[in-house]
Amino acid sequence: MKLTQAHHTSFLRNTLFLPTVLLTSLLLINWLLQPNFFAPHVVRSNILTFSPLCLVAMGQAIIMIGGNLDLSVGYGFSLINCVIAMNMSMEPGMAVHNGMVLGVAFVIAIVMGIINGCIVGYLKVPSFIATFATAFIWWGVAIKVCPVPGGAVPGSFTKFFKAYIGPFNVIFLLVVLTALGWVLLNQFRLGRYIFAIGSNKEAAYSNGISVNKVTLTAFALGWIFVYLGTLALTIQTRAGDAAVGDPYALNSIAAAVVGGVSMKGGVGSPFGAIMGAIILSIIMNIIYFSGLPTSFQVLVRGIIIIIALGATVVFKRKYRE
Amino acid sequence: MTGNIIEARNITKTFGGVVALNKAEFLCPAGKVVGLLGENGSGKTTLSRILTGYYPKTSGEILYKGAPVNFTSPHEASHHGIGMVHQNFSLVPDLTVWENIFLGKEPLRAMKMLDNKKIKADTRLHLDMLCPWIDSNTKVSTLLPSEQQLVEIVKALSRQPSFLILDEPTSALEREQVKTLFGLMNELKNTGVSMVFISHRMHEVEEICDYVVVLRNGETAGTVDLQDKTAVDYDEIVSLITGTRAVKTQQKSLTKRQPGAVLLEAAAIGDGDKIHEVSFQIRQGEIVGLAGLQGQGQEELVLSLAGFQKITSGHLVLNNHTCTFKNPGQAIAAGVVLVPGNRQTDGLFMELPIFHNITFPGNTRPESPWILLYKKLMQISSELVAEFSLKTDSLSNPVSALSGGNAQKVVVAKWLPLSPKLLLLSDAAKGIDVQAKSDLHQLITSLAEKGTAILLYASDLNELIHICDRILIMYEGTIVDEVINEDIDDEFLMSKCIQHGRSDAQKSAEGRRDE
Numbered sequence: 001m002k003l004t005q006a007h008h009t010s011f012l013r014n015t016l017f018l019p020t021v022l023l024t025s026l027l028l029i030n031w032l033l034q035p036n037f038f039a040p041h042v043v044r045s046n047i048l049t050f051s052p053l054c055l056v057a058m059g060q061a062i063i064m065i066g067g068n069l070d071l072s073v074g075y076g077f078s079l080i081n082c083v084i085a086m087n088m089s090m091e092p093g094m095a096v097h098n099g100m101v102l103g104v105a106f107v108i109a110i111v112m113g114i115i116n117g118c119i120v121g122y123l124k125v126p127s128f129i130a131t132f133a134t135a136f137i138w139w140g141v142a143i144k145v146c147p148v149p150g151g152a153v154p155g156s157f158t159k160f161f162k163a164y165i166g167p168f169n170v171i172f173l174l175v176v177l178t179a180l181g182w183v184l185l186n187q188f189r190l191g192r193y194i195f196a197i198g199s200n201k202e203a204a205y206s207n208g209i210s211v212n213k214v215t216l217t218a219f220a221l222g223w224i225f226v227y228l229g230t231l232a233l234t235i236q237t238r239a240g241d242a243a244v245g246d247p248y249a250l251n252s253i254a255a256a257v258v259g260g261v262s263m264k265g266g267v268g269s270p271f272g273a274i275m276g277a278i279i280l281s282i283i284m285n286i287i288y289f290s291g292l293p294t295s296f297q298v299l300v301r302g303i304i305i306i307i308a309l310g311a312t313v314v315f316k317r318k319y320r321e
Numbered sequence: 322m323t324g325n326i327i328e329a330r331n332i333t334k335t336f337g338g339v340v341a342l343n344k345a346e347f348l349c350p351a352g353k354v355v356g357l358l359g360e361n362g363s364g365k366t367t368l369s370r371i372l373t374g375y376y377p378k379t380s381g382e383i384l385y386k387g388a389p390v391n392f393t394s395p396h397e398a399s400h401h402g403i404g405m406v407h408q409n410f411s412l413v414p415d416l417t418v419w420e421n422i423f424l425g426k427e428p429l430r431a432m433k434m435l436d437n438k439k440i441k442a443d444t445r446l447h448l449d450m451l452c453p454w455i456d457s458n459t460k461v462s463t464l465l466p467s468e469q470q471l472v473e474i475v476k477a478l479s480r481q482p483s484f485l486i487l488d489e490p491t492s493a494l495e496r497e498q499v500k501t502l503f504g505l506m507n508e509l510k511n512t513g514v515s516m517v518f519i520s521h522r523m524h525e526v527e528e529i530c531d532y533v534v535v536l537r538n539g540e541t542a543g544t545v546d547l548q549d550k551t552a553v554d555y556d557e558i559v560s561l562i563t564g565t566r567a568v569k570t571q572q573k574s575l576t577k578r579q580p581g582a583v584l585l586e587a588a589a590i591g592d593g594d595k596i597h598e599v600s601f602q603i604r605q606g607e608i609v610g611l612a613g614l615q616g617q618g619q620e621e622l623v624l625s626l627a628g629f630q631k632i633t634s635g636h637l638v639l640n641n642h643t644c645t646f647k648n649p650g651q652a653i654a655a656g657v658v659l660v661p662g663n664r665q666t667d668g669l670f671m672e673l674p675i676f677h678n679i680t681f682p683g684n685t686r687p688e689s690p691w692i693l694l695y696k697k698l699m700q701i702s703s704e705l706v707a708e709f710s711l712k713t714d715s716l717s718n719p720v721s722a723l724s725g726g727n728a729q730k731v732v733v734a735k736w737l738p739l740s741p742k743l744l745l746l747s748d749a750a751k752g753i754d755v756q757a758k759s760d761l762h763q764l765i766t767s768l769a770e771k772g773t774a775i776l777l778y779a780s781d782l783n784e785l786i787h788i789c790d791r792i793l794i795m796y797e798g799t800i801v802d803e804v805i806n807e808d809i810d811d812e813f814l815m816s817k818c819i820q821h822g823r824s825d826a827q828k829s830a831e832g833r834r835d836e
Contacts, residue, residue, distance in 0.1 A: 187693055189685045196681065199670035206629070206659065206667050207682040207735075208650035266672055 015260030052233040057255035059225030061273035066218035067198035067265030068127035072135035077245030085151030085240025113223030121215030142242040151240035181270030198265025332381035356530035360754035362724025374398035404482030414462035419444040581605035590635035595621040610789035611778040618798035627659035628652035656742030668732040676702040676716040683738030726757025
């Protein structure tokens with residue numbers, strides 16, 4: 001009897017197996033359609049484009065592993081974006097002011113996470129309903145802050161975040177953040193608690209865990225990544241728009257699921273969520289380069305996503321249950 | 322009737338890489354009751370699920386009424402007259418009893434509308450055979466577990482099967498209910514129905530079965546004819562179940578423990594609902610049992626002590642300090658831990674790895690370090706796994722891959738690193754096999770020897786007699802009697818449990834007479 005941490009049977013059961021296969025094949029397809037796909041500047045620009053969804057999906061994954069989901073990350077994203085774009089100053093010498101704006105936006109993000117966490121954790125409103133409702137609140141405030149798309153983000157700020165660290169700056173940032181998410185969930189007691197409440201609330205409670213508190217914390221942590229995702233987009237658009245976050249809510253959930261995060265909670269990894277986000281983004285890329293008429297693109301995108309999701313679910317049923 | 326109603330030959334079933342059944346053989350003669358025995362994880366449930374079409378078999382052959390069959394769904398099997406009483410009930414909790422009993426088989430009237438009148442009337446008829454007191458309009462979720470079990474049985478019977486598998490139908494039932502069930506099974510047998518009876522309770526198997534088939538590690542270990550009760554060697558059956566292992570007969574542990582100082586004192590505690598005025602003491606190193614008829618507040622008492630529900634009156638004194646627990650977390654911090662009866666819902670994170678479960682919460686308490694020290698966690702879990710002789714090939718496998726008995730060991734083992742002062746067990750040995758039960762009892766005893774106080778509620782009175790020093794008898798939410806465990810048997814204990822009910826009824830009858 002071996003009592004080591006052996007993984008001999010777990011190759012196919014690993015939650016990252018299918019996302020890896022999907023991602024590799026999609027990368028190859030994309031490469032065939034777009035020969036310069038692996039050129040450094042293309043990689044860099046792709047990663048920049050993908051990074052907001054990657055980060056939001058990671059936040060969503062943390063919330064989903066805790067057994068909930070958050071439909072309000074999209075409009076929360078909008079609100080953060082609007083607050084930053086409408087309050088930053090383009091004047092020189094306003095670095096401190098701009099830094100404070102970023103800080104305030106961060107606090108707003110955390111507050112949104114805490115509000116959702118309280119409603120779901122303490123009032124016990126199902127997350128699906130609760131965050132569907134709060135999404136409108138965030139949206140409403142975002143429209144107040146930024147009634148028409150506009151505002152401005154100074155180039156110096158953009159440059160600071162785009163500053164090159166080696167050839168692949170943003171990749172580096174993403175890798176660090178993923179690692180951070182992984183460490184958080186796997187190396188800290190708190191992460192263990194989040195898996196526990198997502199896996200079985202009753203058992204977690206009987207093990208002495210405060211389910212409410214951990215639910216709240218999972219939401220707050222998730223929203224840190226939503227904030228980072230918003231930053232990643234804002235440095236690219238350099239403007240505020242109350243509608244900009246709209247697609248992120250459902251895309252982040254889809255990305256997490258494709259990346260092996262369970263809708264029921266208790267299973268998944270931040271790395272999977274990032275892979276899922278890249279898979280979804282590459283699908284868009286492929287459609288764009290496939291030369292399909294624009295009128296078809298949305299339809300085809302839907303079909304490919306349902307295939308990816310379907311494969312995930314079927315594969316999981318076959319090998320993991 | 323002659324011949325076999327069902328013959329299963331060379332049945333193999335694998336899940337992923339795990340072999341659940343390995344060339345198992347199973348025969349059921351027509352009009353007989355065959356007992357299916359084996360430890361948890363030996364393949365009993367898998368075999369019955371293959372026979373009833375829930376799982377496809379990997380290989381092998383099934384003959385039903387002499388013809389080869391290959392059922393692809395329970396629906397198809399039930400169409401051919403094969404029924405099953407499930408261990409984890411197949412009832413829909415939010416539907417009423419009558420809606421459940423005819424679910425999927427509803428009689429229809431004109432325009433394909435449901436014939437609810439007929440459904441209700443038929444439900445009443447069927448319920449009257451086994452549990453006439455159940456109102457068919459109640460929601461299943463509000464019934465007692467034993468009542469749910471009875472409804473599950475009635476549901477299977479209402480489909481008038483000619484071959485019926487009963488998977489541990491008695492584990493949730495009281496003695497009287499088991500008797501009624503056996504009466505009904507004998508009636509069915511006389512009308513030619515063949516049955517398979519799965520149970521861990523040997524005396525029940527003895528009583529109702531004509532044959533037994535023993536499974537071990539997915540293989541058929543042997544078949545024993547029970548029709549001539551005098552010629553049956555029961556030790557042989559037990560050794561077939563356990564294999565080559567030495568058979569540990571259930572004998573009382575002879576070593577007398579010397580209980581220490583009083584650890585916990587309950588003074589007239591109540592929860593404002595199911596328990597009231599409960600007073601007792603437990604000393605360090607003492608094993609105290611809670612006995613009583615089903616639903617007399619035993620479970621509620623254990624839950625109240627563990628902080629799952631509020632104590633609204635009276636007070637608890639632990640180690641000379643008055644204490645109140647608002648939630649299980651506070652109880653755990655004070656050294657009072659619970660091994661719940663329903664391990665799947667209350668005790669375990671099924672899809673998380675074994676070592677996560679086993680080091681949770683012992684090494685993830687708020688006072689333990691923020692960072693998880695994996696090496697240490699793995700080491701601790703390996704030690705616990707070895708100590709509990711827990712069967713698994715990898716600690717990283719999810720708990721869901723373990724058999725019931727092994728999973729229950731995880732639920733107990735995880736508390737050890739906390740060195741609890743008081744260990745509460747709420748029917749923790751329910752539904753686990755002989756060997757696992759004996760391991761569990763040994764562990765409890767060794768914990769008591771180290772000074773842990775133990776309060777054990779068990780629905781099986783023999784279990785209490787087997788390991789307890791003292792047994793408290795509960796009736797209608799309070800402790801009515803105490804028995805020192807010396808030379809008593811289950812009959813005596815049962816009579817104590819019933820006695821109070823009777824004397825109460827007599828008293829109230831006398832009271833009425835006086836008025």
